[in-house]
Amino acid sequence: MASKEPEPAPPQAAQADVLVDPLEHVAEGEPIIRVRGLVNRFGKQVVHDGLDLEVQRGEIIGVVGGSGTGKSVLMRSILGLRTPDAGEIEVLGIDARTTDADQRRQIERNTGVLFQDGALFSSLTVGENVQVPLKEYHRDISDSLRYELALLKIKLAGLPADALNKLPSQLSGGMRKRAGLARALALDPPLLFLDEPTAGLDPIGAAAFDVLIRTLQQALGLTVFLITHDLDTLYAICDRIAVLADKKVLICAPMAQVETFEHAWVQEYFHGPRARAARDARDAQPLRDASQHTQDN
Ligand SMILES: Nc1ncnc2c1ncn2[C@@H]1O[C@H](COP(=O)(O)OP(=O)(O)O)[C@@H](O)[C@H]1O
Ligand SMILES: [Mg+2]
Secondary structure, eight states, rough: OOOOOOOOOOOHHHHHHHSOTTTSSOTTOOOOOEEEEEEEEEEEEEEEEEEEEEEEEHHHHHHEEEETTSHHHHHHHHHTTTEEEEEEEETEETTOOOOOOOHHHHHHTEEEOOOOOOOOTSOOOOHHHHHHHHHHHHHTTTHHHHHHHHHHHHHHEEEEEEEESSSSGGHHHHHHHHHHHHTTTTTOOOEEEETTTTTTOHHHHHHHHHHHHHHHHHTTEEEEEEEOOOHHHHHOOOOOOOOOOTEEEEEEEEHHHTTOOHHHHHHHHHSSSHHHHHHHHHHHHHOOOOOOOOOOO
């Protein structure tokens, strides 16, 4: 995640970070993200008006809603990249609006983010991109160890080792998403944010990415905040779905409950032909216990 700190922390502070339990402020059974009464406005446009949401530790929460309903703004607010007009947000037990440098660092250090546009540095190789957060937070590790760590993350994201030395422009769309994921996972964050990760991928590439997310979430014990309007993704890998409409989270529940929710947008979205196809696909080949691992384009 981009940092706008005025001056770099000394190496000792960076090293101490490693020893801090990222979940130390989150009590057992407490949500890992808590949003209450969130209000976001741009001029006269009200995007969120009293939005509430809780994300439990270890779940994949699918955040869905029409275009412009404020999914990305919600994510930016949770990450503390945007200061809301009102409301309370806690992430990892820390106030997202904190101006305390150590607490900000705790949030940044423990959240991996794949932004909607991928946001890789185009002039850096994939390996260098993955090393950016490592350089920032592990200043004292050797170049060779940092290289090895970057390689590990690249393989974890399902990329071949030779992707390390390629520029983002030399990769396919699916591989670029995986490179962004490798960078998001660079610091082993317990909390991962993905904004429309399968948008623009073909259905096979998108399905492979879904399997990857589920596999990593299970293997690494991640909590995943996943913005998507890919119905296949929602059906295949999400534990609960949060529906954004009317400036709020209308419902946040497992799919079976969301499908029966009485609301025009929900009914249209979850009962159209594309939803039927996604349901059939899930029933034919459930991914929830991702036991396979596929390479994509
Ligand atoms: N920086 C900004 N300035 C003005 N308006 C914005 C800004 N960011 C988002 N918006 C508006 O807020 C609404 C929600 O945006 P966004 O969260 O990006 O929607 P989406 O649900 O598609 O991700 C949109 O109408 C968008 O135009
Ligand atoms: Mg968006």
